[in-house]
Amino acid sequence: MLRKGILLGLIGLMLIGFGVFAQEPVTIEFWHSMSSGHQPYLVELVDKFMEEYPYITVNLTYQGGYGDTEDKVEASVVAGNPPTMVQLYENVITPLVEVLYPIGPQMTAEEKADILDGLVENNTFDGVLVSVPWNKSIMVLFYRSDLIDTPPTTWEEFATMAADLTVDIDGDGLIDRYGTGLRPYNPELFLNYLIQNGGTILNEDWSAVTIGDQAGVEAMQYAESLVPYSYISSGYLSDAVGSDLVAMFVDTSAGYYYNNKAAVDNGFELSVARVPAGPVNNKSAIQGTNLVVFDMGQTQAQKDAAVLLARFLIRPENTVAWSLRGGYLPVVKSAYEEQAWLDYLVENPEYIVMSEAMVDGFAQILHPNYGLMRGTIGGAFEEVILGASTAVDAMANLVLDLTDLLDD
């Protein structure tokens, strides 16, 4: 009798065990913008995730560039069938917060504390960590070390060096190589100048536009002063450096692979430094996207699976693996102490500079209209760079446009 009881008890425990641990299969959609260069590494990481969680199937779907993905997300939200998970910029996340499933509350305190401070800030909405940072990069200075011994560290040095390095090599009266390069539509580059000069887009409580203050006007005037010494093109600056058209330029660290390859392939040397400091600091813009989970028709099991994937992707060893192969920078503090990362820094010292800049970087503001504001700022910068407007006029118009957006 006793044996029977023990046996039944064991069977009961086993059944309870199965009930607790056996998981129903669940499939999630993950929309991303990683083209052939990065996609294989993402696939590897997701395969590893599915090995660890065999009941979860992740359908990775490439949705074109960031803009294409954003368009599709917007359409899918209107249609009421967004995917479970997407990579998005903060300015796209902001208007979607109400239909997102916050990831932060599902994470441990240690995990949340491990995310780089600047990245926590730009994924937190109304005090809740809604999304998590993923493929992050930072703006740095790329310079031809075969032309420049010591990179410029201040705005003044940069401007002087840009002028000196703008040269007519063959004496035909035309400039053959410019000191620097500018992409006309580049809101983040202007924001670098703004923040480095102590300016802000809006005041602290977002009740007024402050971009037109003296700091903002000076920042735009500084950009304007660089125009005569700049190769201006909407194309990739890697193409310009490969063609010996520019000596130095500010670009995202994610472009390191292409920039370096273009230089090396053509027999030049390219190095990386922090962006030159403005009068106040040398902070630069953090770029790249974050992971969000949708709460719009997804089952609880799908949302839980997506949160697990997000947490998996930012684990120290995984964010390091992603950074090593994808050219990004780790998004959690402990990753910077991982042996693999430390070894990588020894072999690739330029990433030390990028890491330092990342820790110091500034993020987008999370105003609900920031997406439109960013476009307007980019438009004003473009006008100045293309000579369609003076810095003073562009800033005056920018203030009016941003005030309208603030009032909307």
Add this chain to the structure above:
Amino acid sequence: MLLPFFWMVTTSFKSSSEVMQMPPQWIPSTWLWSNYAKAWSVAPFARYFFNSFFMAITTTIGEVITTIMAAYAFAKMKFFGKNALFAVLLATLMIPGQMLLIPNYVTINRLGWFDRYEALIIPWLASVFGIFLLRQFFRSIPDELLDAARIDGCSRLRFLWRIVVPLSKPAIMTVALLKFLGSWNSFQWVLLMTNREAMRTVPVGLMSFRSEVGTAYELLMAAAVLAIIPVLILFFFTQKQFIQGVARTGIK
């Protein structure tokens, strides 16, 4: 006009270091045929080509049939509100395509066509531009021909297919070729309306070589050369009719 084409073909054989060389390296120092193999392996291009062909051919056939019938009605038949209806149709040409993307996405989803061939084909089986172009051409066919045919007992449908269509071959070929090109190059619609790789087409595959920070030009050009071969073949076979059609309908 041929220079960009020449650059595309020669770049498809270059090494990455030669792509951006200044002054331009017009002829590759070594002809890298391997670029084509590499480009082909980046994405499931065989499937993409099948889908592109299937989509382009079905939409072309469908559009030619619907536009011929609609254009005939507008050119040769009398019915209440014909001109107003035609004006409304023409007005739809002025609506920017971008504006319709989200409503179309919602419609396709509600119809249950998302990620299926229906989404890639059915919305493109008619074209206002094609109707306009053929209507102009059909109007140049004398009404006396129709009168004579009717006296001989010919129905409208028979008149359309046996007399109007053969007489309008150049214009119809123009409509068909423009449609084929449009479908073959369609990118945003396919990207928006599909998720599975098995449903995607060549232009979406070409995006694989671009990223936010750089482009593998030599591979992109290799894939682009492969992508334009079918279009070139089609153009070589139909160029006479195409040029005639464009010349006679006054479309440039």
